[in-house]
Amino acid sequence: MIIEPRVRGFICTTAHPAGCAANVREQIAYVLKQGPIANCPKRVAVLGCSTGYGLASRIVTTFAGGAETIGVSFERPPTEKRTSTAGWYNNRAFEIEAKKIGRAPVTLEGDAFSEEMKKDFIAKVRETFGQLDMLVYSMAAPTRTDPDTGQVHRSAIKPLGAPVEIKTLDTETGEVFETTIAPASEAEAEATVAVMGGDDWKRWIDQLAGAGVLAPGFQTLNYTYIGSELTWPIYWNGTLGRAKADLDRKAEEIRKRLGPDAARVVALKAVVTQASSAIPVVPLYGTVLFKVMKQLGLHEGCIEQIDRLFRTRLGHAEALDDAQRVRVDDWELSPKVQAEVLRRWPLLSTETLGELADLAEYKSQFLRLFGFGIDGVDYAQDVDPRVVPK
Ligand code: NAD
Secondary structure, eight states: OOOOOOEETTEESOOOHHHHHHHHHHHHHHHHHHOOOTTOOSEEEEETOSSHHHHHHHHHHHHTTOOEEEEEEOOOOOOSSSOOOHHHHHHHHHHHHHHHTTOOOEEEESOTTSHHHHHHHHHHHHHHTSSEEEEEEOOOOSEEEOTTTOOEEEOOOOBSSSOEEEEEEETTTTEEEEEEEOOOOHHHHHHHHHHHSSHHHHHHHHHHHHTTOEEEEEEEEEEEOOOOTTTTTTTTTBHHHHHHHHHHHHHHHHHHHHOTTSEEEEEOOOOOOTTGGGSTTHHHHHHHHHHHHHHTTOOOOHHHHHHHIIIIITTOGGGBOTTSOEEOOTTTTSHHHHHHHHHHGGGOOTTTHHHHSOHHHHHHHHHHTTTOSOTTOOTTSOOOTTOOOO
């Protein structure tokens, strides 16, 4: 079949196998160009391994760090008539490339929140690696079924306390408008913490420690976003921020159990991923941020951020902030970038968007997540959606 993007709001319901594979290969090429990373953990687990920051973590540790990896993600496989999720194609492309350099990656597809997945995972780790040196928790999900109660928690991306009036962007039409976002109820805020907070992370680590599969010196990372005063009303001071504050608490609990460096929350920059495109205001902020960072020669995507994390931050105690987090969002939050984004923000309108922001770049990055718009891919070619090219 000829595969074309089918975009509905902030999701694309199709993905291109050759395009996703090309995307994975581009990221691998970037990492190889940077050269090897010394002292990288060698047996690495990545939860949320198929897209965004998790995929980048798997690529950096494998191709620059010399690691063997086990990945977990939630995917829909392809059929003869329907494409898979982008993550399924990315997982296959990653496996193809990792095997070419003699690695034996393990990928489990299913619900990482479930007890069943945790059991299967532990069995696989025992069978293949014995123990783990690192676990990267890079999951972003809209819902989570509580393993104890069976209750389905649904996250709500909303402010807390009072309504927020804020500028936003319709990425399909390019219209910039003011919108009012009603605050979350206490139940919605709690549900968001249940999905995106640290409870599942802590459960993973407790179960892995209990099973004796954590090697001495084991470290776990969990990714957070702090952002700037422009996104605080909807993000850091909202339900998601409350969930992310829970990560800091859980990191402290894990450190108490496993040692002073055993758990780190890592603050990363805003990038276009399936998760971030669903957050109100973030796409508008992103279109301005990307333009400013490109103009200042500071542009980074997932792979550049994660490469910088492993190459320059981990193991460098001086890089911790006062909440014990690792910061790789320093370029985004630098005074020169923020001053320019803040200067442009009040001037933003449907008419000025083209001059002050880069919607075309945002849209192109969004489509790339699903394997579309990538150089060298023949989109007119009839392809079998079940096959990822070797
Ligand atoms: P993403 O949407 O690209 O990736 C999410 C991953 O989670 C995918 O691999 C998906 O398959 C997996 N997943 C979802 N539900 C699952 C389930 N039930 N079981 C197993 N796997 C599941 O997201 P992302 O933007 O890379 O986000 C990863 C982390 O990085 C999040 O904690 C996010 O808050 C953080 N972060 C993101 C940004 C950003 O701008 N995108 C910035 C800073 C930090």
